[in-house]
């Protein structure tokens with residue numbers, strides 16, 4: 691007769707999500723089946739604390755580059771990043787009168803485009819965890835010319851985490867996430883949160899660098915980052931923050947992998963479109979309409 695004494699410990703993980711971790715002290719003649727052996731609680735806690743540290747470091751980084759962010763993007767992409775962002779808003783299918791969400795909004799480039807897409811009868815929410823970026827976005831909102839402001843939606847800037855969106859289920863008709871998915875510490879969770887807050891039939895456009903398997907494109911991207919982006923960043927004193935780009939791109943899921951992650955998150959349609967000569971890409975994922 692096998693005697694098993696055990697106790698169940700609950701551990702509250704990083705995002706306030708209680709994950710049951712069963713830690714059974716086992717006595718008896720035979721080891722428990724695999725699925726009941728003690729879960730390595732320490733390893734799971736180390737993983738959670740690493741994610742916390744990574745997120746905090748990225749928040750600090752984006753607060754640090756906020757003063758030069760827009761200028762760097764315009765100069766280094768020769769203004770092309772604005773074309774790519776307009777494409778993302780088109781792909782989000784944001785329509786007049788809708789409530790739209792821009793996750794990882796930064797200084798607000800995409801959120802401002804969404805505000806024009808949904809118009810004065812709509813609403814736009816920009817979410818970011820870097821307060822300095824949100825302050826920039828809010829400042830830019832007030833600087834818009836009256837003609838643009840008149841045909842734009844009212845905007846709200848929310849300090850929050852893309853991995854725990856402070857919004858109700860099915861509360862947005864469209865969403866965007868520009869150069870944010872590569873920067874979160876839990877990509878599947880970010881996609882799952884986007885799915886949760888979208889209304890049935892709604893889409894999200896996720897724009898980012900493309901981890902392109904084509905050696906020519908990848909080689910050019912590596913060359914441009916090392917020989918143009920980082921040197922210019924160095925002149926602004928933020929070289930280290932832009933040196934982060936290349937490794938972050940190389941560990942980023944490919945377009946095909948992003949499509950699979952979107953399906954795993956519950957989306958019923960997911961297509962990754964290369965843009966900018968394949969240097970960038972936009973994942974367009976749509977929630978089931980039923």
Ligand SMILES: C/C(=C\Cc1cc(O)c2ccccc2c1O)CCC[C@H](C)CCC[C@H](C)CCCC(C)C
Pocket residue numbers: 755759762763764766767768770771869872873911914915919931932934935966969
């Ligand atoms: C808008 C762009 C990048 C935003 C961005 C995303 C990040 O994750 C960062 C992390 C750390 C620091 C900065 C950023 C960041 O700025 C894309 C355009 C700006 C790029 C910095 C420039 C990329 C240059 C291309 C590799 C080559 C473009 C060639 C041609 C002009 C199309």
Ligand SMILES: C[S@@+](CC[C@H](N)C(=O)[O-])C[C@H]1O[C@@H](n2cnc3c(N)ncnc32)[C@H](O)[C@@H]1O
Pocket residue numbers: 745748749752753793794795796797798799800817818819820823850851852853867868869870873874875
């Ligand atoms: C490269 S910027 C992109 C800004 C803007 N979407 C654009 O296209 O220019 C990435 C932004 O994501 C934000 N971010 C990264 N991880 C986040 C998270 N977990 N929750 C909220 N914002 C996050 C950063 O603070 C930063 O402002």
